[in-house]
Amino acid sequence: MPDKPKIGFYWCASCGGCEESVVDLAEDIIMVADAVDIVFWPVAMDFKRSDVEAMDDGSILATMVNGAIRTSEQEEMARLIRRKSKIVIAYGSCAHMGGIPSLANEFPRQQIMDFMYEGSPSVVNPDKTRPMLSVKHNSMNVTLPEIRNLVRTLDQVIDVDYYIPGCPPTPKLLKDAVLVLLSGKLPPKGTVLSPDEALCEQCKHKDTKPVDVSFKQFYRPHMVIIDNTKCLLSQGVICMGPATRAGCEALCIQGNMPCSGCFGPTSRVKDQGAKMLSSLCSNISAKDEEGIDAVLDGIPDPVGTFYRYGLASSLLRKKIPEDV
Amino acid sequence: MSDNNNKLNGSPQTNGAAVSNGTPKIGFYVCHCGHNIASQVDVEDVQKFASELPGVAVSRDYKYMCSDPGQELIQKDIKELGLNRIVVASCSPLLHEHTFRTAAEKAGLNPYYFHMVNIRENVSWVHDNKESATKKAKDLTRAAIQRVFFHKALEKKTVPINPDVLIVGGGIAGITAALTIANAGKHVYLVEREPTIGGHMAMFDKTFPTLDCAACILTPKMSAVKSHPHITMWTYSEVEKVDGFVGNYRVQVKRKPRYVNEELCVGCMECIDACIYKEAKYPDEFNQKLSKRKPIYIPFPQATPQVVLFDPETCIDFKSHRCKKTCIEVCDREAIDLKQVPEYKEINVGTVILTTGFKTYDAELSPQYGYGRYPNVYTSLEIERLVNASGPTAGEIINKDGIKPKSVGIIHCVGSRDQKAHKWCSKVCCMYSLKLAHLIKEHTGAQVYNFYIDMRTPGKGYEEFYDKLMTEGVHFVRGRVSEVTDWALVPEEENKLTIRVEDTLIGVVRRVPVDMVVLAVGLEPRVDADDIRRMFNISCSNEGWFLERHPKLAPVSTFTDGIFIAGGCQGPKDIPDSVAQAGAAAAEVLSLISAGSIELEPNTASIMEDHCSGCKSCIPLCPYSAISYIEDSKKAYINEALCKGCGTCVAACPSGSITQNMFDDEQIFSEIDGLLKFAGIELEETEGEHA
């Protein structure tokens, strides 16, 4: 019997939800485990970096990497995985577009450190201790990876072949992706493995969306009781559905929550947030500056709303102080 | 002229996107425009710079690219060097894009492989530093050259022109246009809101500057309209709905009920005499409410059509159904039909002329002049009716108390040239004030004072008319009137209206007591101008006048193909100008009709049906209502013939499912990329920043 194809999973700057989604395959995981050899999966099995280094270059068929790239170690691992894998798949919003961790790009690294180690009300640190790249401890040299200036997407660090979107991706997308890999009928490089149309297409509320939404006021979900029979945008709740790639089968909307955009844009859009903004703002009912401002005041955190999962991959400038 | 011939360089990064028409072979031409460009931009330097850019096969500079030899240069190169892309750096595309596209087309190249860089309006005319201007010209050039890589061959669409014409508004402008077009053998639908055509001109007794009788010159035209075999005249009617695009408009017209059959009524007016009301009791609108009419009436003796109508608000039978209906009894033609209902007509036309005219300023909004408070303060339109032989007083100028005024003050610029009302000059009121001064003096022998800020009488024979008035003993006081008051300070002011004004020629404040005051109210857009312009998809200026496509070169065209404007709806103007514009609009219409078809610019947007999610975000945004939602497919659809290529929907589609010819993403991004190269910025930048 020929060797089963080798598959790896790895995580970088992520919350662990993506790993959870693999387990969510439920009984299908047995199908996967039967069909492939999982050669590397730190979250579930004990692997050391040296184990990977020992593998032949290109010997893994595909590795799914979740998480954004924030530290020097993640960067090194990503490069190592690239060398060892024929196919690298960015798995989940963080690897795909930066994800929630990349909202940190709104602030300079120094400011984040100051807050986390001193400013935060729950921190007591009179000695102003900070993480060090290397420390002598009991005559041993202990090192820590370096935190980079920016959070980056996986493809800003290494060459990426495919993307599986979502925060986290649905088990169905993962299963479909594995089946595609096994079939050998690979789509063109760079493909996002999810339908290339916007979510409204899959949404049960599509028919109730009015032609002229004409926003008079925006509400955040906690401010209103959302009518679960009507398009959320028509109720003034910002739903990212029109600007977000389909594939989740409108899970959030089924849970009576608006789409927050985790699947990213369609292939035809460079900047998901800008697209949503331009569509939303052109449909505001007020036509004078004052009126428009009043409506927009209903969106207190525009970056967190429109770029929640994609700040690293967006066109927005990153905040880096002049002196670094 | 310097040359840099035949230097084929490698192609730039094409970002993996396909280019059409084979490997790009670009011809670049930079124009001196005499000294217009060359004095501020080192054109030879730009020419050399371009010659070294990837894809450029030939780069030249020339004194006047738009001249015949300039165009021939391009054509020769296309033929001899096999160029398949052309970039010209010269003036604004508004001016010569068409010229160069046509030149390229004549040499066998699809005209949309041409692109223009504006280094005159955007560079040489707005910069005074030659070095940086030249640098900017180069950046713009590089952007254009990178862009044309992605140009595609496009085909213009042709649509046929339905030869029938709709004219909305039957004032002198609409009448003139209708007759001109109908005389050319084309069918005209003339839709007028009022019960009669004629507009404002029908209210006047005489017209400046020749003082010919308005009725004598207008009524023959009105009856010509009525009897013309090629004109369908619908009075008391309004356009309800407009769909379609140039050459193919579908229009719905509502014919309001007159309660009198237009075909049967011959205008004998016996019904009016027979009306149960022996005395006329209701304010007569046509006479500016200075006289009374009955519930059944005809606006004025020469009204066209000569058909009476009912006012259901005042007719007893409409209220209580208990009138004896003596009117019906007397009409032996059985023309009266109290059960009439609105009638809706659907017509197809290829072109439209809007001639909806203007309204006059509401004088009560300037309370300092006392209109509405003092009975003897009149508007100019009221005086037009008073001096009119068929008006409320049969041409006698008398105050409301029946007394002939011995002194009359005419106040100019009421509602015009006034920061609190309208800023514009209404253009006709100086002249009609002079006309009224003459007529009042002629009819009453009164002392007439004209209070003006500036006397504006440009026009053929107009200044001469003013001169003539000065010899007639009319008084002219230069200054803005501050107040009209009945508060007498001296005995001569008792029982009079006193006009307080600073006479700026002698520098004193004067009080002039008069018996009658005439307010020369200005012209303003009609109340429903905004609804009308929306219905016909045209634009308005800030003030609310219908907006012409170009103030000098396309004064009767609009930004919507096939819709033209003429007369007072476009801005204040007098009868000669209204008539001239009407003629111009008729000529535009006839030229479209005789061409038989029109080519549409292919810069239209289209929706990729497979990709559209049907989110409907784009639909309300289109200023030309070109997008609709298809219920069957649950997707949006753009009617290409309606799309003007404004790009709004393209930018707004949140799923990126709309593309626009000539503005593909790759075209725009490669252009931006070319533009930003000067700063060392690459579009596809990945942030490798480390601590």
Ligand SMILES: Cc1cc2nc3c(=O)[nH]c(=O)nc-3n(C[C@H](O)[C@H](O)[C@H](O)COP(=O)(O)OP(=O)(O)OC[C@H]3O[C@@H](n4cnc5c(N)ncnc54)[C@H](O)[C@@H]3O)c2cc1C
């Ligand atoms: C007091 C006064 C005196 C003047 N005296 C002179 C003069 O002596 N000599 C001179 O050259 N000029 C004079 N003018 C200017 C003259 O009135 C205008 O130049 C002329 O009337 C413009 O004609 P028009 O057809 O564009 O507009 P209008 O005369 O306003 O006619 C527009 C027509 O369109 C109709 N209409 C409007 N909206 C609609 C609609 N939605 N649907 C259907 N129909 C509609 C109206 O009922 C009207 O019949 C004077 C103006 C004023 C106010």
Ligand code: SF4
């Ligand atoms: S906007 Fe949101 S709720 Fe409305 S149809 Fe689209 S996905 Fe559904």
Ligand code: SF4
């Ligand atoms: S035409 Fe004469 S009266 Fe009319 S607004 Fe102009 S200046 Fe005033």
Ligand code: SF4
């Ligand atoms: S490009 Fe402009 S005119 Fe054309 S369909 Fe879109 S919004 Fe309408």
Ligand code: SF4
């Ligand atoms: S905005 Fe885009 S996705 Fe939405 S209906 Fe229009 S074309 Fe379709």
